[in-house]
Amino acid sequence: MSEHRIAMVGTPCEIMAASKLQYYTDSPIDVKLGLFCMENFSYKYFANLLKEYDLKMDDIEKFQIEKGFVFLLLKTKETVKIPLSVAKRIIRKNCNICVELTSETSDISIGSIGSEEGWSTLIIRTEKGEEIVNGAIEQKFIEAKDFTDSQLGLLNKIAHTKISKNLETIERREFLARPVLYQREKSDDSINKEFQEASFLDLRSNVIDVGACVLCGACEYACPHNLITIDDTKPRMKGECPEDCHACFAVCPRTFIPEDLRNDNSEPIGDFKKVLTVKSLKHTQGQDGSIVTTLIDYLLSNEIVTEALIVDKEDHLAWKPYAKLTNAIDEVVKSGGTKYSVCPVFKPLRDLKGDSLQNIDEGVN
Numbered sequence: 001m002s003e004h005r006i007a008m009v010g011t012p013c014e015i016m017a018a019s020k021l022q023y024y025t026d027s028p029i030d031v032k033l034g035l036f037c038m039e040n041f042s043y044k045y046f047a048n049l050l051k052e053y054d055l056k057m058d059d060i061e062k063f064q065i066e067k068g069f070v071f072l073l074l075k076t077k078e079t080v081k082i083p084l085s086v087a088k089r090i091i092r093k094n095c096n097i098c099v100e101l102t103s104e105t106s107d108i109s110i111g112s113i114g115s116e117e118g119w120s121t122l123i124i125r126t127e128k129g130e131e132i133v134n135g136a137i138e139q140k141f142i143e144a145k146d147f148t149d150s151q152l153g154l155l156n157k158i159a160h161t162k163i164s165k166n167l168e169t170i171e172r173r174e175f176l177a178r179p180v181l182y183q184r185e186k187s188d189d190s191i192n193k194e195f196q197e198a199s200f201l202d203l204r205s206n207v208i209d210v211g212a213c214v215l216c217g218a219c220e221y222a223c224p225h226n227l228i229t230i231d232d233t234k235p236r237m238k239g240e241c242p243e244d245c246h247a248c249f250a251v252c253p254r255t256f257i258p259e260d261l262r263n264d265n266s267e268p269i270g271d272f273k274k275v276l277t278v279k280s281l282k283h284t285q286g287q288d289g290s291i292v293t294t295l296i297d298y299l300l301s302n303e304i305v306t307e308a309l310i311v312d313k314e315d316h317l318a319w320k321p322y323a324k325l326t327n328a329i330d331e332v333v334k335s336g337g338t339k340y341s342v343c344p345v346f347k348p349l350r351d352l353k354g355d356s357l358q359n360i361d362e363g364v365n
Contacts, residue, residue, distance in 0.1 A: 003306075004028035004352055005028070005030040005031075005304070005305045005306045005307075006028045006029050006031075006305060006306065006307050006308065006309050006325070006349075007030065007031040007032075007033060007295075007296055007299050007300075007304075007305040007307075007308045008029045008031070008032055008033065008308075008309040008345075009033045009035065009292055009296070009308070009309065009310050009311065010032070010033075010034060010035065010103070010106075010216075010345055011034070011035050011037040011040065011103065011342075012034060012035075012037055012098060012100035012101070012102070012103045012104070013094070013098060013100070013214040013216060013253045013254070014214070014216045014253070014345050015032050015034040015104075015105055015106045016100070016182075016253035016261070017214075017251060017252070017346070018032055018105075018218075018346075019032070019105040020218070020250065020251045020252075020253060020257075020258070020261065021218060021221075021222065021251050021346075023258055023260070023261065024247075024251060025222070025251070028349065028352055029309070030305055031107055031108075031129075031132065031299060031304070031305055032103075032105070032106040032107050032108075033106060033107070033108055033109075033110060033292055033296070034102065034103020034104075034105070034106025034107075034108070034110070035109070035110060035111060035292070036101055036102050036103070036109065036110070036111025036112070036113060036121070037098075037100075037101065037103070038065070038101065038162060039091045039092070039095035039096075039098075040091070040092050040095055040341055040342050041087065041090045041091060041092065041341055042091075042341070043319075043320060043321075043341040045089075045090035046341065049082070049086075049087065049089075049090050053080060053082070055072070055074075055080065056318070057317075057318035057319045057320075058318035059075060059076075060072050060073070060074060060075070060318070060319060061073045061074060061075045063319075065084070066112075068083065068084050068085075069081040069082060069083055069084060070082040070084060070087045092214075092342065093211035093212075094211060094212050094213060094214050094254070096166055096169045097166055097169055097170050097173065097180050097183075097212060098162075098166055099163045099166050099167060099170075099183070099265055100162075100263070100270075101113075101158065101159040101162045101163075101268070102123060102155075102159060102269045102270065104125070104263050104269070104270030104271070105125075105261050106125060106129075107126045107128050107132070108122060108123065108124060108125065108129040108133065108295065109122070109123035109125065109269075109272075110122055110123075110291050110292055110295075113154065113155050113158055114151035114152065114154050114155040114277070115147075115151065115277040115278075116277070118279060119277045119278060119279045120277070120278050120279070120291040121147065121155065121275065121276075121277055121278075122144070122275070122276045122277070122278045122291060123269065123272045123274075123275050124272060124273045124274045124275070124276070125270070125271065125272050125273060126273070127273075129273070130273055130274070132295065132298070132299065133276070133278075135298065135302065136294070136295060136298040139298065139302075140281050141281060141282050141294050141295070141298045142278045142279065142280055142281060142282075142291065142294055142295075142298075143279045143281055144276045144277070144279075145276065145277050145278075146276065146277075147275040147277050151275075151277065152275055155268075155269060155275075156268045156269060157268075159268035159269050163265050163268060167265070170183055173210075177210055178205070178206055178210050179206075180212065180254075181206055181207070181254060181256055182253065182254045182255060182256065182257050184256060185262070185264075186256055187259065188258055188259050191256040191258060194256055195249060195250050195256075196246060197246075198246050198249035198250075198255075199241045199245065199246065199248075199249065200219070200227075200228065200237045200241045200248050200249070202249055203219060203235075203248050203249045203252060203255070204237075206255070207252055207254045207255065208234050208235060212254045213234055213235065213254065214253060214254065215230065215342045215343070215344060216253060216342075216344065216345055216346060217230050217235075217323075217343075217344025217345060217347050218248075218251045218252060218253065218346050219235050219247075219248035219249075219251065219252055220235060220344060220346065220347065220350070221251075221346040221347070221349050221350055222247040222248055222250070222251045223245075223247055223248055224245065224247060225239070225242065225245065226350075227239045227240075227241065228248060230344045230347075231344075235248075278291055279291075280293070280294040281294075282294050282297055283297065283333060283336075290336060293332055293333055293336045296310070296329070297329050297332065300327055300329055300332075301329075306327060307325045307326060307327045308327070309323065309324075309325055309345065309346075309348060309349070310323070310324060310326065310331075310332060310335045311323050311324075311335065311345060312324055312331070312334065312335035313335070319341070320341075320343075321342065321343040322343050323343055323344065323345045323347055323348050324348055325348040325349070325352075
């Protein structure tokens, strides 16, 4: 059992990777706070797109995507809007095969869809998530109201649209290239047999080389031999993968999903206990009403978790995301706001992994 109890913030694909790490390893991740996500952008291509508007990343104070536009609030207080129809050319390729909007395997999911301005939509999915939200309400970290049927209808509609659109993309990809493994319905026994024969070479051919890698870094973290490295491009192996090691293939969110973690796409926002619309009573900085920041504040203040795994921006490279582990709420507040790009979110956990991955292959035997 890990001595660390970490609260993680992530997009649907990152949360799925965290869920697979919990499923197959003694993971230090204890609480999963999932974000609503339609898509992410390539940092490099976004910077190039901005040049067409005579802008640099450093000119931007805040991003917001809504109503068919990418809104850029500049440091000059001006606002520039880029049609999503234009921005779509810089969407990461793997996002087009994602059928999750609301991070369905999280403990709590947070977004803005359906809620009025200044409030956030919060989906409670697990008993742990319910205890956290109830505690945050009781201690006046957040205020909550019931989510109306019309609000839920809008959320379901948008989630269903993402599912339908990207299932069409998956069908086209499978016709032209390899199967999209994470959408394959297999029994756990069948999945385990696949994993026992898989290695990094299979991960590379089935995920990385076909544009399905989400750059989460789960493979880098899970490799017990420290042979995998990941930077801004894709995971690479240095050395030879041992024949009896299957860790990287097992924990990847774009390989086969265990039955307990799988959604059959019939429920647009997945299984849940309750949906609320909530408002922070503690923080105002950040996006989606600062609810993520506020929940992490509650978790750290009550010592429910020991650290939070968050994504911040590089000081020397504007809006360049990087992951870090912290127990300081001022660092959590500073990191608030969506980055609309990705980074290897599990990289800070590498120094903590210790014995937690030694028996990963036992979980797939």
